[in-house]
Amino acid sequence: MSVTLPTFTPxxxxxxxxxxxxxxxxxxxxPILGDATADQIVRxxxxxxxxxxxxxxxxxxxxxRAKKLDQxxxxxxxxxxDAVGLDLGAGxxxxxxxxxxxxxxxxxxxxxxxxxxARQRLIPEHPNAHVIGADVTDPDWLDAVPSDRPAxxxxxxxxxxxxxxxxVSLWNRLVSHFPSGEIVLNSYTRFAIWxxxxxxxxxxxxxxxxxxxxxxxxxxxxxxxxxxxxxxxVLSREPEVAExxxxxxxxxxxxxxxTALSRIGTIVLHYRF
Ligand SMILES: C[S@@+](CC[C@H](N)C(=O)[O-])C[C@H]1O[C@@H](n2cnc3c(N)ncnc32)[C@H](O)[C@@H]1O
Numbered sequence: 001m002s003v004t005l006p007t008f009t010p011x012x013x014x015x016x017x018x019x020x021x022x023x024x025x026x027x028x029x030x031p032i033l034g035d036a037t038a039d040q041i042v043r044x045x046x047x048x049x050x051x052x053x054x055x056x057x058x059x060x061x062x063x064x065r066a067k068k069l070d071q072x073x074x075x076x077x078x079x080x081x082d083a084v085g086l087d088l089g090a091g092x093x094x095x096x097x098x099x100x101x102x103x104x105x106x107x108x109x110x111x112x113x114x115x116x117x118a119r120q121r122l123i124p125e126h127p128n129a130h131v132i133g134a135d136v137t138d139p140d141w142l143d144a145v146p147s148d149r150p151a152x153x154x155x156x157x158x159x160x161x162x163x164x165x166x167x168v169s170l171w172n173r174l175v176s177h178f179p180s181g182e183i184v185l186n187s188y189t190r191f192a193i194w195x196x197x198x199x200x201x202x203x204x205x206x207x208x209x210x211x212x213x214x215x216x217x218x219x220x221x222x223x224x225x226x227x228x229x230x231x232x233x234v235l236s237r238e239p240e241v242a243e244x245x246x247x248x249x250x251x252x253x254x255x256x257x258x259t260a261l262s263r264i265g266t267i268v269l270h271y272r273f
Contacts, residue, residue: 004046005118005199011161011208012115015091021062022093022158030243032063033070037094041122051207053234060248061266062157064240065186069154070098070269072184076152077101083150084178086110088136089158096129108132108145108255138165142177151181158208159185160196167211168223175224175273182230183271189215189263217269226273233268234259 006014022038025031042049073095077083081104085093090109101107107129109119117134134141136158145151153174159167171183188196190213197206217232235241236256241249255261 002046003044003122005112005121008114008118009112012112014157014161014208015093015111015115016047016049017052017054017058018062018066019051021054021059022066023049024054024059025063030058032060032240032243033038033067035063035066035094037097037123038092041092041094045122054208057110057248061235062245063265064235064238065268066093066156067093067237067240068238069156069184069186070095072182072268072270073152073154074099074148076182077105078151080150081105083152083181084108084123084146086145086151086153086174088153088155089161090119091115091157093156094123095154095156096126097123101128103128106130106146110134110136110141111209112272121134133241136170139169140172142173145177147177148179151178152219153183155183155184155185159187160193160211163210164212165266170224171220171227172224175226179273183227183272183273185269186266187217187269188213189267192264192266195264202254212256215263220271224273227271228273233270235266235268236262 005155019038020035020042022035023042025033026035026039056138077099081102083105085105085107090111090205106126110132111136113133116131119131130152132141132144193209193211193213196209205211221229236252241252244252
């Protein structure tokens with residue numbers, strides 16, 4: 001059965017790029033993330049994925065960053081089985097399904113109302129997985145999320161679409177809402193943002209990018225005194241690079257010698273508060 005979704009705004013439509021990249025990763029002989037549900041959603045939705053022109057590098061980096069975000073979330077949930085989890089700008093990602101947290105965890109996927117409605121049509125319901133249809137820059141949506149439990153907050157592919165001020169305000173609201181928690185996201189340097197504006201694979205979302213880029217991973221420590229950088233995960237140095245096709249494996253092993261060069265691609269930043 002093919003599902004026809006309503007027309008999304010260009011900002012919402014960015015979700016198809018990452019969804020399709022995860023589906024293509026799943027079709028590789030040695031997937032990095034192996035998200036069969038993403039593939040299933042792509043196969044059942046009536047959307048012209050071919051026009052996205054997703055290249056191998058985008059597939060690998062989307063899959064690897066999702067895997068690293070999952071790992072941080074999974075380790076947090078193992079230490080805090082009473083936690084709440086948030087996926088900000090969740091799109092049609094099925095992170096809750098990949099993480100399979102214990103029933104004591106409540107998970108909240110947040111995205112614009114039209115995307116939230118599409119999630120409810122496409123992704124099987126689970127009593128602990130909640131969907132919030134809201135603009136993350138709106139201060140009110142957090143009222144629906146318990147404030148007395150530790151939180152793991154994931155933002156996969158969202159940061160680029162917020163201004164610096166929107167991002168700082170959002171993080172300050174999150175830090176003051178929860179007693180403690182961790183934030184993990186994929187981030188971009190200023191140069192990576194420049195590339196996003198010019199590369200073929202990201203052309204469909206480039207005009208929507210508002211974030212100027214962040215060169216110093218410690219910068220958020222200055223946004224709120226409770227925020228501390230746990231780790232910058234340099235993707236080119238992660239073991240999954242061994243599964244990349246030969247050309248990309250050589251490229252990543254080469255740039256892995258230099259943090260500055262590695263940061264030209266996707267970086268994953270992990271904070272606690
Ligand atoms: C590139 S997609 C990534 C989606 C998903 N995280 C994934 O990895 O497939 C960016 C998502 O952020 C959402 N988004 C962008 N700005 C947002 C905002 N201000 N509030 C809520 N969602 C937002 C878009 O609707 C879209 O679903």
